Amino acid sequence: MPRPWITFLALGTVTAIVFAFFVLRLQPIRTKPTAADIAAATPITTPTVTFVDPVRGPATAKVTLVEFADFQCDACKELSDNLTAVMRTYPADVRLVWKDMPNESAHPLATLASIAAECAARQGKFWEYHDTLFDRQAFLSESEFSKAAMDLGLDQASWKKCYDAHDTLAVVKKGYEEGRALGVIATPTVYVGSKSYAGAVSIDELSKMIQEALTANATAK
Secondary structure: OOOOHHHHHHHHHHHHHHHHHHHHHOOOOEEEEEEHHHHHOOOOOOOOOOOOOOOEEEOOOOOOEEEEEEEOOOHHHHHHHHHHHHHHHHOOOEEEEEEEEOOOOOOOOOOHHHHHHHHHHOOOOOHHHHHHHHHOOOOOOOHHHHHHHOOOOOOOOHHHHHHHOOOOHHHHHHHHHHHHHHOOOOOOEEEEEEEEEOOOOHHHHHHHEEEEEHHHHHHOO
């Protein structure tokens, strides 16, 4: 007959393993990397654009804006509104690329919001979901993430499965780690080529940046 203490020991071991698994799975993306993290990151000067990055605007655009942002950041919402206005002025000349840069030290739902938006991207609705999150920024919650998916007509079962499993966390981490390699220290930060501009850049400033880039491109030809 097995001894009771062996049974308790086995149950305790299994419980500890399960607990450790969930703790590790739910670890937030650090926004203040350690010295080892910084040393491990390979510095770069210009952001990349890959097939996993949400893009708004024509592929033939002459100017690419790359935005590193956080869905709970007030300045990011302001910049988003300004970018939308500027892109209406330059519909054929500008495209916008989104990079997730969640700052969990200030915004506890930032990473989860990015995961939710990237799950919407799997159904071709990233920008609609992006706009909805910023519109509802003042009262964001996990239940609001689900409601946004419902309101946008997403396949709820598919979106929920993706969100619950954190299937898109790797995409979020990719954006975050690229921002870190670039030396991004504040959100929002927007890049035009290798030039970066931090904060809620105004419509006038964005227009000036775009005009300078268009002129530079024309001169280079």
